[in-house]
Amino acid sequence: MEAIVAEGISKVFKLHVNPSQSMKERLVRLGRSQTREFIALQHMDLTVQSGETLGILGHNGSGKSTLLKCISGILKPTTGQIRLRGRIASLLELGAGFHPELTGRENVYINAAFLGISRQEIERRFDAIVDFAELDQFIDEPVKHYSSGMYVRLGFAVAINLDPDILLVDEVLAVGDEVFQMKCLDRVRQFQQEGRTILVVTHAADVVRQVCNRAIVLHHGEKVADGKPGDAIRIFREHLHGSLSDTAPADEGPLRITAVEVAGTRGGPQPGIESGDPLTVTVNFTADEPIEQPTVALSVVSPEGQTMYAADFDLGKTALPPGNHSVSVQFTEVPLLDGRYTLNSRVFDRLHTDSAATRAGRDQFTVLNPGIAHGVVSLRVGDVRILPAHDAPADIPPQASHPTDPKGI
Ligand SMILES: Nc1ncnc2c1ncn2[C@@H]1O[C@H](COP(=O)(O)OP(=O)(O)OP(=O)(O)O)[C@@H](O)[C@H]1O
Ligand SMILES: [Mg+2]
Structure with a gap:
């Protein structure tokens, strides 16, 4: 069953040509500003099946956020159509959808109302949201006093506790501290097991490898790869490399x-x-x-x-x-x-x-890395085994126990 079907979507932004011109120059032009079109997404087709976790890779400016904004309805695509099945919740840019002057509590209610959720339903889920966000003491503070990590925690907690069928996550996972990131990834995995559909934008190849079952790569607004996470990561790196290699300095000296x-x-x-x-x-x-x-x-x-x-x-x-x-x-x-x-x-x-x-x-x-490990360096692994239960009498020396054969681990 398809959760998202996007057909031929493009997004064209109008850019002002001489942004540096002075006020006087602008007045001389009598308000006729010159614009140029910028194509942020080019005629893209994307179908995501229910229960898929899709990673979206691409370097800065390649159109990842624009794609998610079009899917979530924040932006209207210039051409094409998007059909969705089910309730969608998104965690896009930092603090997007929050009103700085209002408290965390008020923002939770407004966000939920925006997603079409009734007041009774949000009241039932409120404690779970605050609990997940770990914002107990701060929930009645205006969010303008929140740190970027607190913003993300609240945004993520709202998005996942509103029972969405489709969850869109843009990069923000990288903002929280490591413990919170782990908690988010755990929740993403739980969502997967429940058969929900997830789209994640990230620069972290290991996140894609760990949680996604499919990944796409965007390059100048076009989809240049769509397939297994490992293949997409490789293609992403090749494109990234291509854009870095023109900056070679000349070599001089004896x-x-x-x-x-x-x-x-x-x-x-x-x-x-x-x-x-x-x-x-x-x-x-x-x-x-x-x-x-x-x-x-x-x-x-x-x-x-x-x-x-x-x-x-x-x-x-x-x-x-x-x-x-x-x-x-x-x-x-x-x-x-x-x-x-x-x-x-x-x-x-x-x-x-x-x-x-x-x-x-x-x-x-x-x-x-063909294995399951992630991090910085590979540690050599020897034996992995289950040790005998701790409730054995303390006076029995360890060698008296009979470890299970670790075969098959
Ligand atoms: N509202 C806008 N008006 C004009 N140009 C825009 C607008 N939003 C995005 N763009 C341009 O569209 C292109 C794609 O932007 P987008 O934010 O989708 O990239 P991204 O892949 O999410 O990049 P990043 O990794 O930096 O988040 C960029 O060149 C950006 O400058
Ligand atoms: Mg972005």
Whole structure:
């Protein structure tokens, strides 16, 4: 059964052409403002079956929020039609739908009324909402005094406690603290088991992998992928990479890095590996002068900008003559989890560090994690087993017990 059917939807926004022009210039134009059309969504078809959890990926400005707003009815698509089956609740932008001057309690009632829910029904659910949002002491405060985390908690609590058949969630899960995020994800899973339909916009690939059974990728307002979460994540990363790679700086100086090759186990246009696989980095450089004590430094930076690894590799005391050289560094095992990592390289002479050549932000590799783990690094797992019950008499030494064979775990 179909929960959402969107056919040929487009959204065109009118943009003012010279937003920086002065008031005088605008007056001279006698109020005739020049506009340009911007297509935020291009003729999109999307059908979501009841009970599906659809992840929506795409980089900034690709049209994700516009799509959800069209589905929720906040925006009217310029062309096309959307049919929905059942009650819809959405958690879109931060604080959207809240009146800052009113209290949390008043906002809950207004939000519910907006969703067509009767006063008796909301009264019955009120305590559950406040409880889920953990806003007991603050519910009678005006929401303008709330932190962004408190806004999200209240918005999410309202959306999920109003018994929607379709739930739309835009990014906001990332705002709350980790404990609250876990609680939201648990509730999303419960919703899935109840057969409800969920659409989640997120930049977090691991959220898509964990909770979605299907994902789409938007790129400049078009749907460029629709399928299994793992495939969509890969395509999303390829598009993201494409838009970052035009920002390469020129290399100058007596020592220049000419190319860096990252060789993983996965072929194709994107160097990639699976967690735990080896990775070889080859740095090619040209020196105009001899390098007395050559050193290559490499660092690996996460999508969030955190340095995951950095090291200098001393290439010994033998000087390298002027000319072209290649140095390869073999990592026998890369224990990173899911992500697109940036590799920064540097070549220098330990005795003349001022002539260092740096290449940053230009080389990337992808790690795909075929397992169930998520987080930052992969931990090796040994035995996983159920231990004997704790209520055994304390004086029996542990070796006297008979652990169950962990086979099948
Ligand atoms: N009301 C509006 N008026 C004009 N342009 C708009 C409006 N809303 C969105 N846009 C433009 O439409 C494009 C798509 O915006 P949208 O908010 O859907 O992107 P997004 O994929 O949600 O991005 P992000 O990841 O940054 O949230 C953007 O270029 C944005 O500037
Ligand atoms: Mg958005």
